[in-house]
Amino acid sequence: MNGKLIKEIIKKKGFKQNYIASEVGLHPVTLNKYLNGKTEIKDSKVHRLCELLEVDFFYG
Template sequence: MTGAQCKKIIKSMGFTQSYVARSIGLDPNSLGRYLNGKAELNRSKYYRLLMLLEIDW
């Protein structure tokens, strides 16, 4: 799943990027870079994000 796809889901769920970042143990700026395609998440953070967004992996 790409950052852009996650960004759409975050918005549709009514979450803020700050809330999501803190929930998965990430700095909000780092999450923003991932969502904008400028960085990647490590495997642990990526799985936490998928779980928070209720996406099967």
């Protein structure tokens, strides 16, 4: 899933990135790099992000 799309959803839903990172099990810096397209994270972490944000998980 595209990190920039996840970033928009986090903002729209009013979550703080530190809260999301904590809930997903990522360091806030790692989450930020993912959201800005600078790194990839494991699918399991993306899946947890999607669960937390209540969005569908898909590959690609």
